[in-house]
Amino acid sequence: MPLIELKNVSVRYGEIEALRGVSLSVEAGEVVTLLGGNGAGKSTTLRAISGLTKPASGEIIFEGKSMTGLGPEEIVRLGIAHVPEGRRVFPGLTAHENIMLGASNRSGVSKDQIDQEADAMFDLFSDIRPFQHVLGWTLSGGQQQMVAVARGLMAKPKLLLLDEPSLGLAPVIVSKVFEIIKEIRRRGTTVLLVEQNARMGLSVADRGYVLETGRLVVTGKPDELWNNEDVRAAYLGGHARTAAKA
Amino acid sequence: MDMVFQLLFQGIGIGSVYALVALGFVLIFRATNVVNFAQGEFSMVAAFLMVIFSVDLEWPYWISFLLSLGGMAIYGALFNLGVYFPLRHRTYLPVIISTIGASILVSNSTLALYGPQPQVLQPLLDFPGFNIGTVYLDAQYLLIIGLTVVLVAFQYWFFEHTLLGKKLQATSQDKEMASLLGIPVATMIMLTFVYSAMIGGLAGILVAPILFVSIHMGGTIALKAFAATIIGGFGDVAGAIIGGLALGVIETFGAAYVSVPYKDGFAFLVLVAFLVFRPQGIFGERVAEKA
Ligand SMILES: Nc1ncnc2c1ncn2[C@@H]1O[C@H](COP(=O)(O)OP(=O)(O)O)[C@@H](O)[C@H]1O
Ligand SMILES: [Mg+2]
Numbered sequence A: 001m002p003l004i005e006l007k008n009v010s011v012r013y014g015e016i017e018a019l020r021g022v023s024l025s026v027e028a029g030e031v032v033t034l035l036g037g038n039g040a041g042k043s044t045t046l047r048a049i050s051g052l053t054k055p056a057s058g059e060i061i062f063e064g065k066s067m068t069g070l071g072p073e074e075i076v077r078l079g080i081a082h083v084p085e086g087r088r089v090f091p092g093l094t095a096h097e098n099i100m101l102g103a104s105n106r107s108g109v110s111k112d113q114i115d116q117e118a119d120a121m122f123d124l125f126s127d128i129r130p131f132q133h134v135l136g137w138t139l140s141g142g143q144q145q146m147v148a149v150a151r152g153l154m155a156k157p158k159l160l161l162l163d164e165p166s167l168g169l170a171p172v173i174v175s176k177v178f179e180i181i182k183e184i185r186r187r188g189t190t191v192l193l194v195e196q197n198a199r200m201g202l203s204v205a206d207r208g209y210v211l212e213t214g215r216l217v218v219t220g221k222p223d224e225l226w227n228n229e230d231v232r233a234a235y236l237g238g239h240a241r242t243a244a245k246a
Numbered sequence B: 001m002d003m004v005f006q007l008l009f010q011g012i013g014i015g016s017v018y019a020l021v022a023l024g025f026v027l028i029f030r031a032t033n034v035v036n037f038a039q040g041e042f043s044m045v046a047a048f049l050m051v052i053f054s055v056d057l058e059w060p061y062w063i064s065f066l067l068s069l070g071g072m073a074i075y076g077a078l079f080n081l082g083v084y085f086p087l088r089h090r091t092y093l094p095v096i097i098s099t100i101g102a103s104i105l106v107s108n109s110t111l112a113l114y115g116p117q118p119q120v121l122q123p124l125l126d127f128p129g130f131n132i133g134t135v136y137l138d139a140q141y142l143l144i145i146g147l148t149v150v151l152v153a154f155q156y157w158f159f160e161h162t163l164l165g166k167k168l169q170a171t172s173q174d175k176e177m178a179s180l181l182g183i184p185v186a187t188m189i190m191l192t193f194v195y196s197a198m199i200g201g202l203a204g205i206l207v208a209p210i211l212f213v214s215i216h217m218g219g220t221i222a223l224k225a226f227a228a229t230i231i232g233g234f235g236d237v238a239g240a241i242i243g244g245l246a247l248g249v250i251e252t253f254g255a256a257y258v259s260v261p262y263k264d265g266f267a268f269l270v271l272v273a274f275l276v277f278r279p280q281g282i283f284g285e286r287v288a289e290k291a
Helices: A042-050 A073-078 A095-105 A112-126 A126-131 A142-153 A171-186 A198-204 A222-226 A229-236 A240-243 B002-032 B038-056 B061-087 B092-114 B139-161 B163-173 B173-181 B185-207 B219-231 B237-257 B263-277
Strands: A002-012 A016-026 A031-035 A055-063 A082-085 A157-163 A190-195 A205-212 A215-220 B129-132 B135-138
Touching: A002 A042, A002 B092, A002 B263, A016 A031, A016 A042, A016 A055, A016 A215, A031 A042, A031 A198, A042 A073, A042 A082, A042 A157, A042 A190, A073 B061, A073 B092, A073 B173, A082 A142, A095 A112, A095 A142, A095 B163, A112 A126, A112 A142, A126 A142, A126 B135, A142 A157, A171 A190, A171 A198, A190 A198, A190 A229, A190 B002, A198 A222, A205 A222, A205 B263, A215 A229, A222 A229, A222 B002, A229 B002, B002 B135, B002 B163, B002 B237, B038 B061, B038 B092, B038 B219, B061 B092, B061 B163, B061 B185, B129 B139, B135 B139, B139 B163, B139 B185, B139 B237, B163 B173, B163 B185, B173 B185, B185 B219, B219 B237, B219 B263, B237 B263
Parallel strands: A031 A190, A031 A205, A082 A157, A157 A190
Antiparallel strands: A002 A016, A002 A055, A205 A215, B129 B135
């Protein structure tokens, strides 16, 4: 049984059909990457999973149970943490406070324990340790991304959804973020990673899916996808071929 | 010189009332991004509750006081459920209109029940006050200032040092993200309305023995509180307090040295001056709290 399964999920924003019958699954312990260009529907897929957006049709099944009708507050309690696009660090709270709030989905944990767990996060995210008492809005993009991922981990998620963690970051910082994703993977957390950067996405994944204008077009292991002419053409700048195909 | 201290004392006293109402105003604004035009009625309703309990029913003053504050907690919850909650997914405009409607409804219901004649409330404390030198310290003003200090200190501790306070701040900064973390956003907003109604109500009860209790007190207080938030920088918690105190002092000195009948006019003069010359308030934009 997969940890999570999307069955024929469609999402509309008014007239726009952002997802058209997407079916995918992630097994426990896997890191799966969802690739695709701008506007392909990657964020919408994650938003549908975490309950921010209601699918028009289809079903999302987590640990064998349908999540239809659940809102984001309930879904994160089931163990799905969503680190959204744009990091969304609370600007007026410190890095440490932001990270502490990541545990809001867990009941019966004392403030002291959350405090200690947040402290421990800075072992994995040592780059931001010196900035832990600095307000969110003053952090750089890379620092905010680390805070956002650490905050997501504080939920002790069974499934971690990461939306373009490399977006807008300098290459050095991107590799740091991906080192952290590799470490999260080593610790056994299941990850669904959305990326526009196919090379980085595939470098940490067990499997990948490629989305194009709301539809899944290809799926496979990283090297299969990487060696697939269509994928390379579509995601490494070969726009002419994609256009010709469409 | 004593005159100056006397006026300063009174100005800070009345300014504390404005500060409390402004604080409630700002908390709701930050939690919902909506200006609550029925904020002043929180003060009016609480003052009328005091009239009902302590004057009409002749219950002991402190019991009436606690019951009125409890009543305001319920009022705040009902206000949230009736005025804000059904419209929470809409733009700010329907919500603002809803609060204006609530303001009209509440003050006119009160008018229907109590008529236009102002009610009188006795001061909370039995002794009138005392002199330091030639400066007379009125007990009611001292009480107002004292309770305001306690409340502001409590609020600071609550928002800065409790997890619930942090969750409330997170909710006011990014509701969608807060809900993604499992913070119960609707409950956080409910708490904000309850607390805001209670401090607005406390301000109304405290100021009632100084002003008259009438259906118009809500409108006057709300406008002063609004002016206070503009002076302090809209949406800024510390600014609301400083703005409230500043306004109280300005209007008290204005009344003493310029004109008593135009006392309320000074608030609006200051409001207009700030809107024209310094719309960002005394402290200017605080990036930390916008973004
Ligand atoms: N809130 C929204 N309202 C209307 N259209 C939206 C909204 N969010 C996304 N879309 C549209 O849905 C499609 C998919 O968007 P998105 O999932 O954000 O793509 P991606 O994350 O792959 O870049 C795009 O055409 C986008 O313009
Ligand atoms: Mg996206």
